Amino acid sequence: MTFRILRLALIAAGALVISWLLMIGLTWLGTRSESFSNVVATGTAQYFSALTIGAIYALIALGYTMVYGIIELINFAHGDVFMVGAFVAYLIFTSLGFGGAIKSIPLLIGILLLGFLVTMVVLGVLGAAIERFAYRPLRNAPRLAPLITAIGVSFILQNVVQVLISNSPVPSPQLVSLEYRFTLLGASVPLLNLLIFLVAVVLMIALQVFVGGTRLGRAMRSTAQDREAAQLMGVNINATIAITFFIGSALAGAAGLIYGLYKGNIVFNLGFDAGLKAFTAAVLGGIGNTVGAALGGFAIGFIEVAAVTTGLSRWQEALVFSVLILVLVFRPAGILGQQIGERA
Amino acid sequence: MTATAQAAPAVPETPDDVLIARSITKQFGGLVALRNIEFVIPRRAIVSLIGPNGAGKTTFFNVIAGLIPPTSGSIELSGMRLIAPARRAWLEPLLWFAPPLLVLLIGILVSGGNIQLVALWGLLALLLATLILPTAMARPAWYESFIRRLGIFRSARPNDIVRSGVGRTFQNIRLFHNMTALENVLVGMHLKLRSTPVDAVLSTPRHRAEEEEARVRAARYLELAGLRGRDDELARNLPYGDQRRLEIARALACEPVLLLLDEPTAGMNPRETGEITALIGRLRTELGLTVLLIEHDMRVVMGISDRITVLDQGERIAEGTPEEIRRNPRVIEAYLGKPPS
Known part of the structure; x- marks a missing residue:
């Protein structure tokens, strides 16, 4: 177990360094005339925004992959759960009277912690409720029925937010001022980017530990592999599936909060695009595999930003999905293959 | 031809029996997989269930494990009635949804058109629902006794049956x-x-x-x-x-109190089979377990069973000690076919 974690950490560190160098190289390709130090600075700055965007995709992708792993459902409503997360965070912050950057650091940390906690719990409950009422009644129905239901739930969530909150984009409070910056290799990077990356990494590690070494994590994995056998070992599969939805949706809620902080602008249909990309990330990494989903999320964030730095920003979407197709041609099960959801 | 007339006499029940199955019948459409099976397992016994393929042995296991609801009949485990026809089962969902809906209704009546107040009551109703539904899913002991006091009965779920002390293995691993x-x-x-x-x-x-x-x-x-x-x-x-x-x-x-073993030696060589047989014996002597065994290997069955029950085409055709079963003409007929006359 410890060996596995150590190996994973080493691989992750290696991937971080290599992708950094790669980003600098790609930046050089895009801006050949610039001086070397300028290229390094731009590449580093871009690298950090790739990490931030990747972190958001990765957090959403985890929900897709966990749900697929346990009940083989592509939960198309998940992107909109993320969107609701952004709006719940918006409601929390604005109702507490915080519309902009918070100057006091302890207050900022306190409000952020409170925001994460409440958003994640509310979204977790929402996710579990969606499972209870929309998916569980259809658990033994043909595969198409819950899929269509998921699309239905997606539209319902969008519609509810549209009517109850706003039809047009709303400015979400950017609590962390962009004036907090650090300089690295000549690049001035907002501290927010690093913060987002770290929060995402902490959440992912917590998830790994939870799934890998706890009673409920084992219940989740056993339910994913053989639902009936798990039940005959005393696992309450309904509760386990509900917990899976709770965790996946809570992570999407955290991603929503982060998105609001980062973009400063949210709209009721933002979940569609982000959801599809995150789903792509999950497939890219190997759907059903939580490490794969995180990897896929960061990969897609990287490709999107790389497209911008190399001057191909108009080809962003085409590039992302070309990579998806390429990977799937050579590795149909995704980069890391299926793990949790693999059936015996 | 009535089934009961042909069935072998049941072992008399005692209060200490681990499992009592009363006239279990299971129909799959027109096919009768089990017909009026009476079955008793005394504590710390090793009981074997044998019969030709398709006799209903695994179906019977799945009924005990709560995986397949029987068409009729009931099962008691250590004196607890776990599987039986449902009674007033429709009342249970009503118990879940009535309180939140009631709160919502009161809210709508009380707040007199003030939409914000209605929303607040709605939130309260939602909170109530998020407390009730997970409880109903977990079915803690106090919830179960409350439900039973209201005269509601629904069969235990497979995971509840594990909680009551049944463990099992599978024929196909x-x-x-x-x-x-x-x-x-x-x-x-x-x-x-x-x-x-x-x-x-x-x-x-x-x-x-x-x-x-x-x-x-x-x-x-x-x-x-x-x-x-x-x-x-x-x-x-x-x-x-x-x-x-x-x-x-x-x-x-x-x-478990009762261990269900579904062909534990299938596909094993004689040495491994011997080891597993010895292990099953030790489970009783060392852990005090009661074992119900499905097995095709007659040496295993005859060697360790206290009692053997023979199923054929969903009916219990014989019951007794290994010696009695060995000599039973109906068993021989079921396994080898009718002797030519």
Whole structure:
């Protein structure tokens, strides 16, 4: 177990360094005339925004992959759960009277912690409720029925937010001022980017530990592999599936909060695009595999930003999905293959 | 021809019986898989269920395990009625949804058109629902006794039956193949562990101590089943015989009173078969278990069973000690066909 974690950490560190160098190289390709130090600075700055965007995709992708792993459902409503997360965070912050950057650091940390906690719990409950009422009644129905239901739930969530909150984009409070910056290799990077990356990494590690070494994590994995056998070992599969939805949706809620902080602008249909990309990330990494989903999320964030730095920003979407197709041609099960959801 | 007239006499019940099945019938459409099966397992007995293919042995196992609801009949486990026809089952969902709906209704009536006040009451109703529904899903003991006091009865779910003390193995091995041997056993211990998601996330000392203790105990079950040193091997990489042993170790981890073994020696060589037979004997003497065994290998069955029940085409055609079964003409006929006259 410890060996596995150590190996994973080493691989992750290696991937971080290599992708950094790669980003600098790609930046050089895009801006050949610039001086070397300028290229390094731009590449580093871009690298950090790739990490931030990747972190958001990765957090959403985890929900897709966990749900697929346990009940083989592509939960198309998940992107909109993320969107609701952004709006719940918006409601929390604005109702507490915080519309902009918070100057006091302890207050900022306190409000952020409170925001994460409440958003994640509310979204977790929402996710579990969606499972209870929309998916569980259809658990033994043909595969198409819950899929269509998921699309239905997606539209319902969008519609509810549209009517109850706003039809047009709303400015979400950017609590962390962009004036907090650090300089690295000549690049001035907002501290927010690093913060987002770290929060995402902490959440992912917590998830790994939870799934890998706890009673409920084992219940989740056993339910994913053989639902009936798990039940005959005393696992309450309904509760386990509900917990899976709770965790996946809570992570999407955290991603929503982060998105609001980062973009400063949210709209009721933002979940569609982000959801599809995150789903792509999950497939890219190997759907059903939580490490794969995180990897896929960061990969897609990287490709999107790389497209911008190399001057191909108009080809962003085409590039992302070309990579998806390429990977799937050579590795149909995704980069890391299926793990949790693999059936015996 | 009535079934009861032909069935062998049942063993008399005593209050200490582990399992009592009363006239279990299971129909799949027009096919009668089990017909009026009466079945009693005394405490600490090893009882075998034999019969030709398609006799209904595995169906009977699945009925006991709560996986297949019987068409009629009931099952008692250690004096607790676990499986029986439902009574007033429609009342239960009503109990879940009535309180929140009532709160909402009161809210609408009280707030007199003030939409914000209605929303507040709605939130309260939602909160109530988020408290009630997980409780209904977990079915804690107080909830069950409350439900029974209202005269509601619905059969126990498979996981509840495990809680009441039934562990089982599968005829076609159904391990969690992507988990290690130790983790498979730990899944079996699921109900014996207490730590909550909050404990796990915070990694409280209680949680860590429990995990540590659970791993030690799981390793002991592996050792008992003859899998010492195989702890960290993925289940799918184990040799066939060891997978069968792991199934037994995992079932033991449920700490059952009654252990259901579905062909534990299928596909094993004579030496391995001998080892498993010895293990089953030790389970009774060392752990005090009661065992219900489905087995095709007659040497195993005749060697360790206290009693044998023979099923044929869903009916119980004979019951008795190994000696009696060996000489029973109906059993011989079921296995070999009618002798030419």
